[in-house]
Amino acid sequence: MQEARFQCDWQAAAEPLPHFWEQCVGSCHAPLALRADWQEQLRRCHEELGFRYVRFHGLLCDDLGTLVCHKGRPLYSFYNADCIWDFLLSIGMKPFVELSFMPGMLASGEQTVFHYRANVTPPRDYHAWGALIEKLVAHWIERYGREEARQWFFEVWNEPNLSIFWAGSQEDYFRLYRHTARAIKSVDSQLRVGGPATAKEEWIEEFLDFCARDQVPVDFVSTHHYPNDVLWHDDQDTEGQLAHSRRSILREWTRATRQKARGFPLYYTEWNCSSNCRYEPQDEPYAAAYAVKTILEAAGLVDMYSFWTFTDIFEESYFSSLPFHGGFGLLNLHGIAKPVYRAFELLHRLGCEQLAVHGAHGTVDAWLVRGPDPGIAAREARILLTNLALPRHPINEEEVHFRLSGVPPPRSLYVERIDDKHANAKGRWQEMGQPEYLTGGQVEELHAASRLMQTPLPCDYSERTLSVTLTMPPQSAVSVTVEF
Missing domain, CATH: 2.60.40.1500 (Glycosyl hydrolase domain; family 39)
Known part of the structure; x- marks a missing residue:
């Protein structure tokens, strides 16, 4: 000893300590937000941990029915998305709207990701994509009002710098962002839109250069980081990756990214103690200690720090039935608090x-x-x-x-x-x-x-x-x- x-x-x-880690929390993909147990767990996280926004993938995937092809013609249905927003607003939360992935009717290819087969190809017609975004956002303003929607955030895609999430190039993503941002601003210029939503804090300077050069609206910079390299791009196991990392590596990266953000609000819309959804220490006290240290070391460097995720009701690889399987969540399938949940509880009590x-x-x-x-x-x-x-x-x-x-x-x-x-x-x-x-x-x-x-x-x-x-x-x- x-x-x-x-x-x-x-x-x-x-020094002031705003609770930037409570601004937002992550989840898996949109259809799970219609489950009663998912909703019960999010309500608890909001009440006990103070989370204000929630972010998830797949709002535009075919399984939510936002845009599907019916007898060769487009069929729009915003009902399921509305049900999710209705619930969030009913408990005092708001959506952090990740606009992903590609509806099959608009997709230029067949490449998919995850157990739920989300299409990750660019649109065949960028104008048709922009029309979908404009129609969707206009519907939400009509339903919820301008003042409400102006409190939301609109993020374009998820980790387009990784080929598993975006089959196009960087130039293709910038084109997607241009059409998306302009569609959103055409509905209401005060709505907030940003990106590039990248893994490993990449593309930020190129993204801001593009927005300035092409006069494309941007209200915030969003990105992700984990202390290990992204799992799919490294032959080592997660423990081996972390063994080569450093205790304060996320603070080091965040400090550098703060400079790259050029004064824009900096939102980390994903982070955790690893990027592996089957990493056993995420169920253990290690994750609690890691969360406390990482969050308090990020003070003054970030404006939003969204933990990935609040629940193990999660099916990117497959839906595990084991109560403790190394999932990302603060809560397990049964709503049992993991040690990292208790860490967020301690942090929530801070002044x-x-x-x-x-x-x-x-x-x-x-x-x-x-x-x-x-x-x-x-x-x-x-x-x-x-x-x-x-x-x-x-x-x-x-x-x-x-x-x-x-x-x-x-x-x-x-x-x-x-x-x-x-x-x-x-x-x-x-x-x-x-x-x-x-x-x-x-x-x-x-x-x-x-x-x-x-x-x-x-x-x-x-x-x-x-x-x-x-x-x-x-x-x-x-x-x-x-x-x-």
């Missing part, structure tokens, strides 16, 4: 002012945020700690010392832990023998195992300085709440 020491001055100037924390350690990081809510005087502090290493990198149990100076005597302190023994439903499931199909009683038992527990934490207080000491297992996250 080694020691990690951190200090913070309560009287120092604070709006962040103080600088001094100290450094190879695997342990620390942050302090005060104020229970924006605009309310600071009456509590939350210390967040992570002990995190990437796969195949050394990590140990650590004794952590945190000293907070310039504070009045505390009224109470308590700690909440996420590690192998706390807030870890997968660990309890493994003790059950890893059943594939859960009984009602097992579901309730796993819900109980997933919950955060508040435990009193002793401290030392002298000369307006508060000191706490605690032990952190490997791959863990801790929240210490101090009430004054």
Whole structure:
């Protein structure tokens, strides 16, 4: 066991901490948004974690029926999309509208992706594509009103820099974006549209050059990143990819991308601790520690940071029936909170002012945020700690010392832990023998195992300085709440 020491001055100037990670969250594809269990889980994420927008693929795929060919003629039906928007608005959320993929009637080829066979070819006729977008957006304005639609975001396609998602060239994507953006703005110039929605933060400068040169409207820059290379383009397994990465690689990339965005709002519309929807640590405390560290390190660099995804109700490869199968979600199929869900719960409770924390350690990081809510005087502090290493990198149990100076005597302190023994439903499931199909009683038992527990934490207080000491297992996250 080694020691990690951190200090913070309560009287120092604070930096604002907007909850940019709560602006949006991702999901799989549009038809799943019509499922009752998907809707129940999203409602819970909105209420407990504060998410405001949701983004998913496939709004224009044939299985949603937006545009299909019937007896050789186009048949428009916006009913299913309307049902999704109606639900989102009913619970206080809004759509982050990803305009994908290609309706079969407009497609120039037959290349598809995913279990649900989404067509990824450019349109045969770009004017017909633009007419579809214009008709669809005009319908939504008529149904929901201009003021409502002006609060939405319209993103053109998904990861067009990857051949599995876009069978055309970069030039073809720019052409698609031009027709899409102009169609949207022709309906209402105040609607917000952006791109290039790329993987690995690519094409951003070329995209902005194109928009400036051709006078194409753009209101925001969107892109994606994961700490490993995109799975389909690397022969190594996910763990091998991550073993060659760095703990703060996403912060490094984000800082560089902030410059490339040239002052436009920067929205990351996908991120997670890996790009693999079957990566076991995504069900484990590792993902919680990774999320806390990554989000707090992104403060001041991004305007929106949309976690991919809120639920394991997900079928890009196939629909797994295993309760814990390494899915992307914050919640599993049954709505059981994974450790990463609890990390977002801890983050949601944070206030709006962040103080600088001094100290450094190879695997342990620390942050302090005060104020229970924006605009309310600071009456509590939350210390967040992570002990995190990437796969195949050394990590140990650590004794952590945190000293907070310039504070009045505390009224109470308590700690909440996420590690192998706390807030870890997968660990309890493994003790059950890893059943594939859960009984009602097992579901309730796993819900109980997933919950955060508040435990009193002793401290030392002298000369307006508060000191706490605690032990952190490997791959863990801790929240210490101090009430004054």
